[in-house]
Amino acid sequence: MYIYDQFDRTFLQQRVAEFSDQVERRLAGQLTEDEFKVLRLMNGVYLQLHAYMLRICIPYGTLSSAQLRMLAHVARTYDRNYGHFTTRQNIQYNWIALKDLPSAMADLATVGIHGIQTSGNCIRNTTTDHRAGAVAGEVDDPRVWAEIIRQWSTNHPEFTYLPRKFKIAVSAAEEDRAAVLVHDIGLRLLDDGNGRAVFRVMVGGGLGRTPFVGKVIRENLAPEHLLSYLEAILRVYNAEGRRDNIYKARIKILVHELGAEEFSRRVEAEWESIRDGYLKLDEVAISDIRSRFRYPDFEALQDAPSELVAALMNPAFARWHENSVGRHKVPGYAIVTLSLKPVGGPPGDATAEQMDAIADLADRYGFGEIRVAHEQNLCLPHVRQKDLPELWRELDAIGVATPNVDFITDIISCPGLDYCALANARSIPLAEALTERFADLDRAKNIGRLHVNISGCINACGHHHIGHIGILGVEKNGQEFYQLTLGGKADENAALGQLLGPAVPYDGVVDVIERVVDTYLDLRQGEDEIFVDAVKRLGVAPFKERAYVAD
Known part of the structure; x- marks a missing residue:
């Protein structure tokens, strides 16, 4: 913390x-x-x-x-x-x-949280891996650098009124859980081969009306130059980004129109004039930020304690443990994902009672710390393995222990037409219907890892472009229709999904998705080939052929 x-x-x-x-x-x-x-x-x-x-x-x-x-x-x-x-x-x-x-x-x-810069044409909340500081293999804790960016960007006088909103994400593990390639600026902390952390800098990612995967403009930025380099990028964008057309105002359009090479040249030229100025970070400044993070006082424990081994004889606990518990970098500890995706419920919602209960459980079992995941779930990053059985019972009692993490019912969804004035179609009822259709956990496990993302309009708040199955609500003659895409993904090899075919009316979406899933099950090369890899191998044609044919 x-x-x-x-x-x-x-x-x-x-x-x-x-x-x-x-x-x-x-x-x-x-x-x-x-x-x-x-x-x-x-x-x-x-x-x-x-x-x-x-x-x-x-x-x-x-x-x-x-x-x-x-x-x-x-x-x-x-x-x-x-x-x-x-x-x-x-x-x-x-x-x-x-x-x-x-x-x-x-x-x-009173507890240090606020709504500042969560909207408007400014630098928004910097995001990162919800397992940061807990997972093995990180080059560094990316939250340290996200905090440095937060302090630099809050009320920045030059970047308060940018051409459009601006989003930065940081990742430091081998697996990218922060979707850095679809942000205005994506930062990956890497080892330079000599034991020193450096940043790979990517710009121009983003979704919405015109989706792009970010382009690398610098492979090995030294950490002390992070803020000056970000400042150079923002200056170029602020000066040259479109302000005459809201649909062409994001940095991704500027990078696309100039080309990544030319955009990089302009950034480097701007950077040369400021790289060794007041924004250069010295070890004292970095150490000061790092010292403000409090890490748990971990005990010396062993993996697979007797309490856990005994509990794994319970099939219900074993299913949850396999699905929702991740490996921690410290022996004897675990990372626990709390599913906010109940069958028939709105994705990402938590009641006041659930939040209070989770806070109590975090104090009892997780050093008082909770994380919010990009996938709209919560996480307890530091739990003793011997406490997992009792934690599971208490999580199950409040409805956040559904073992569907990364399965087809672990749906990312925007609020859609139920709340948003910009939306063309409903998102939440469709997500609820999908969770009900695929509620059988044995069936979901057989399907395997499959991410469904739903957006109620082209603004793509549900990130449908990077869903293994993406669903976009559109309006046709006053009725709700949905375009489907296949093969998107948000990881370190991020890709945009391919359009499946004609838009589908609301009442037909769940049936079409079920036929897509059945096609995958028929054509996959063994149970180890997950859905998105099958789409990459086969293309969308075999899925389209069967998706639009009624039983």
Whole structure:
């Protein structure tokens, strides 16, 4: 956990006071909605289909138990008793009244969380691997660098009003769990071969109306130059990015139109003038940030303790352990994923009662730390293996132990037309219908790893382009239709899905997906070939041939 200092606390208190005054003037009619819009967006407040929505920043997806309890308090006191965790490791409240926003933000500030820069054309919450600091093989803890970026980017005077929103992700493990290749800037920490960590820098990734996978513009950036190099990238984008067309304003369009080589040349030229200036990080500054992270005092334990071995005789526990428990870098410990994807429920939602209970379990079993995953699940990153049986029983009692992580019902979904004014189609009811169709856990295990992503409109908040099966809601003559793509993926070999065929009406989507899955099961080369690899080998043609033929 990162320990905030007095500067952070004072900054949040001042920001709450400032926003409270803005809300008061809006309620009094002294500000129009258009005048208020730019102010509320910089504090994470959207005007959605039915009400205001408050998006809260969870820096690099790390929460303390006290912070999670406060999120539960806000859900219970100001909203409708739940929150929605997002693909950017944030949480959203969909029903907060405007008059209650200052009180909610004041409460959140007491535990160091806020909505600053979770919306607007600025640098958004920097995201990273939800297993950071717990998984083996990392070059470094990427959260240290995400925190450095957070401090540099918050209220940056030059980048407060960019051409468009801007997203940065950092990863440091062999497996990319932060989807860095589909961000405006993606950073991979690598070993340079001499035991020194360096950054591979990628730019121009992004989804939405015009999706792109990021391009590498520098292979071995020394850590001390991280901020100056990011500053150079942002300066080039801020100066040359389109402002006349919202659909062409993201950095991905600039990189595409200039070409990665030319864009890199311009960044390098800008960087030369600032690389050894005030943004150069020395070891004192890096060590100061690193020292503010508190790591658990791990015990000397052995893997596979007797308590775990005995519990594995229970088939239900064994299924959960195989699906939801990951290997920790320290012997005797484990990483536990909490599924927020119940059968028939909205993906990514957690009730206030669940959040309170998870905070208690984190204190009891996980050093008081919780992570938010890109996949809209939660994670306890440091759990003693001998505590897993009792933890499982308590997680199961509150409905977050469904053993479907990475299976077809572990669906990523945006809120869609149920909440969002931009959406063309519903996402949540479709996700619920899919979880019901594929609820049988034996069947889901046989299908294996298969990621389904649903977006209710072309803005792609559900990241449908990089789903193994991607679903995009579109409107046709006033009716909901859905385009399907196959073969996308968000890992270190990120790829965009290929269009399957004609859009499908709402009532036919689940049947079409079932036929796609059955085709995969018939054609895969053994149980080890996962769905996305079969699509890569076969192409979409055999899936299309069977998907549109009714039984």
